[in-house]
Amino acid sequence: MFDELLAASAAAHGHLCPGQVVGVRLALLGLRLHGLAVPPTLAQLKDLIVYVEMDRCAGDAVAYVTGVRLGRRSLKFVDYGIMAATFVNLRTGRAYRILSTEESRDLAALYAPEETDKVRRQLIAYRRMPDSVLFRVQEVEVQLREVDLPGPTRAKAVCSACGQVVRDGREVRLNGRVLCRPCTGEAYFRRPREIAWPEMNWAPGPLPPLSLENLNPPRLTSASEDDHDQEDSLV
Amino acid sequence: MIKKIPLSEAVGTRLAHDITEIRPGEFKGPAFTKGHLVCEADLCRLQRLGKNHLYVIELAEDEIHENEAAAILAEALAGEGVVWQNNPKEGRINLYAGRDGLLVVDVPALAAFNMVEEVMCATLHSYTLVKQGDLVAGTRAIPLIMKRAVIERAAAIARQHGAVLRVLPLRAARAGIVITGNEVFHGLIPDRFAPILEGKLARLGLESGGVSFAPDDPQLIAGAIRGHLQAGCSLILVTGGMSVDPDDVTRQGIREAGAQEIHYGAAVLPGAMFLCAYIGEVPVLGVPACALHHPVTVLDLVLPRVLAGERVGRRELAFMGHGGLCRHCPECHYPRCAFGK
Numbered sequence: 001m002f003d004e005l006l007a008a009s010a011a012a013h014g015h016l017c018p019g020q021v022v023g024v025r026l027a028l029l030g031l032r033l034h035g036l037a038v039p040p041t042l043a044q045l046k047d048l049i050v051y052v053e054m055d056r057c058a059g060d061a062v063a064y065v066t067g068v069r070l071g072r073r074s075l076k077f078v079d080y081g082i083m084a085a086t087f088v089n090l091r092t093g094r095a096y097r098i099l100s101t102e103e104s105r106d107l108a109a110l111y112a113p114e115e116t117d118k119v120r121r122q123l124i125a126y127r128r129m130p131d132s133v134l135f136r137v138q139e140v141e142v143q144l145r146e147v148d149l150p151g152p153t154r155a156k157a158v159c160s161a162c163g164q165v166v167r168d169g170r171e172v173r174l175n176g177r178v179l180c181r182p183c184t185g186e187a188y189f190r191r192p193r194e195i196a197w198p199e200m201n202w203a204p205g206p207l208p209p210l211s212l213e214n215l216n217p218p219r220l221t222s223a224s225e226d227d228h229d230q231e232d233s234l235v
Numbered sequence: 236m237i238k239k240i241p242l243s244e245a246v247g248t249r250l251a252h253d254i255t256e257i258r259p260g261e262f263k264g265p266a267f268t269k270g271h272l273v274c275e276a277d278l279c280r281l282q283r284l285g286k287n288h289l290y291v292i293e294l295a296e297d298e299i300h301e302n303e304a305a306a307i308l309a310e311a312l313a314g315e316g317v318v319w320q321n322n323p324k325e326g327r328i329n330l331y332a333g334r335d336g337l338l339v340v341d342v343p344a345l346a347a348f349n350m351v352e353e354v355m356c357a358t359l360h361s362y363t364l365v366k367q368g369d370l371v372a373g374t375r376a377i378p379l380i381m382k383r384a385v386i387e388r389a390a391a392i393a394r395q396h397g398a399v400l401r402v403l404p405l406r407a408a409r410a411g412i413v414i415t416g417n418e419v420f421h422g423l424i425p426d427r428f429a430p431i432l433e434g435k436l437a438r439l440g441l442e443s444g445g446v447s448f449a450p451d452d453p454q455l456i457a458g459a460i461r462g463h464l465q466a467g468c469s470l471i472l473v474t475g476g477m478s479v480d481p482d483d484v485t486r487q488g489i490r491e492a493g494a495q496e497i498h499y500g501a502a503v504l505p506g507a508m509f510l511c512a513y514i515g516e517v518p519v520l521g522v523p524a525c526a527l528h529h530p531v532t533v534l535d536l537v538l539p540r541v542l543a544g545e546r547v548g549r550r551e552l553a554f555m556g557h558g559g560l561c562r563h564c565p566e567c568h569y570p571r572c573a574f575g576k
Contacts, residue, residue, distance in 0.1 A: 103350035110343040114550060132391040133347040 009064040018122035023061025030087035033096045049088040053080040073150040095142040238291045245273045251292040253325040299383045301326040304376035311390035314398025327375040332365040336402040337543040351389040360576035405542040408470040411444035411463030415475035420450040428474045444468040456488025477523045502556030506533025536575040
């Protein structure tokens with residue numbers, strides 16, 4: 001089972017690397033700590049939120065194995081640069097933060113002494129190490145706000161500076177004004193200026209016959225209609 | 236939680252840990268032991284030991300005292316043939332060989348264990364021959380109190396392959412010796428190998444299955460080996476004809492005797508031209524001529540491991556390279572040296 005999962009995760013990620021091995025194992029441990037199936041059932045998946053603390057190979061593996069998705073709000077990325085992920089079970093309220101140990105990197109040479117290539121050595125060693133060596137686990141408390149949960153958009157605000165709609169309480173209130181975060185000066189970009197671009201009027205065209213079903217495979221229809229926020233916001 | 240109190244307020248409290256006294260060259264040990272009820276008469280001695288404050292401990296639910304921690308660690312580290320007593324001294328528990336045999340250490344697990352902050356275990360080298368009662372390891376938790384979860388994780392790491400430390404008994408094999416070489420076979424030179432090998436076998440408690448002689452002829456060497464097998468030998472040593480000369484046909488003889496797995500060459504000096512083969516489950520060890528000249532060679536490293544049940548192959552012979560160089564000291568102290576460690 002592990003090898004199939006690893007191969008599929010590596011294919012989805014683009015390559016097999018030590019981070020994939022660690023990520024798949026980290027995800028399996030997270031699911032096991034909560035007593036969830038691999039992969040989680042649809043009902044279980046609705047109660048699972050995973051925070052990943054790094055945008056590295058292991059992050060993709062965690063998302064692949066657990067089935068959590070950024071767009072479903074079940075995958076949260078917090079940019080700590082730490083090889084860790086926290087598995088929150090909304091049903092039980094329990095949360096486990098699993099950290100990949102730094103010492104596992106130092107121990108790779110001992111666990112795979114027959115291999116001299118660093119990457120291959122890590123690939124082999126990270127399979128041989130038990131979870132107790134590869135990870136530390138903390139039980140933590142995660143306070144999820146209503147506006148952080150999966151499901152429909154809970155709130156909308158309009159930036160008083162640029163007019164942009166801001167969803168789910170991410171607006172900033174400053175000196176009595178409501179602002180989007182870019183307008184408070186903390187944007188990751190600078191000097192935004194509108195441009196025109198070639199072929200501005202391209203569109204995919206009308207729906208082909210019977211294509212509605214293809215657009216709505218069963219797994220995606222479980223959310224309420226309000227979930228389709230893009231249409232809503234275009235109105 | 237640890238609280239620090241001045242010595243003047245310590246009368247009537249119980250010591251939270253052993254207090255060590257060191258008199259250089261004379262004594263090192265606990266002057267007071269954990270749990271001792273401090274009385275007026277103790278204060279002067281405690282002051283002489285440099286103690287102006289003492290700790291009073293109130294353990295939280297998730298905390299653990301170093302003595303309890305040491306016992307959990309020792310329990311996890313000790314595998315078959317290793318014994319210990321739950322009687323920590325200054326927070327440390329010693330682990331001893333519970334029988335004669337070969338100490339085998341799970342080195343990766345030991346390293347992983349020691350990478351857990353706040354715990355330690357120091358051992359003899361893996362593959363050291365030990366006698367019952369020999370000290371093989373010591374363990375302790377470093378701080379006076381620590382989180383129980385840390386200790387439990389360290390214990391789990393120690394148990395990843397059962398236990399970090401094992402003392403494996405050497406099996407009681409009947410060992411047959413085949414001395415090859417035309418000169419010895421035809422009586423041109425006397426054999427000096429047999430008494431050396433029989434001495435080594437006897438020291439390991441092995442029964443001699445007799446000595447056979449064969450000339451440099453693969454068929455006759457094979458015949459001598461088969462003879463030992465038919466006589467019930469479960470270990471065979473073959474000497475001579477192990478180097479690169481054209482007359483050296485011992486390897487061929489071992490193959491013709493039925494060996495399917497043959498590993499020739501070991502990363503050990505003396506002993507590079509060692510051979511380790513298996514006929515079924517019976518190990519056949521090809522002993523190079525260096526064993527005639529050096530008291531300790533590759534044979535002394537491999538023989539105990541084979542007798543302890545290890546399947547020695549290419550990998551094991553190659554990994555002996557680190558530490559596989561004998562220093563040829565004027566007075567040999569093996570196994571109390573780095574050779575083969």
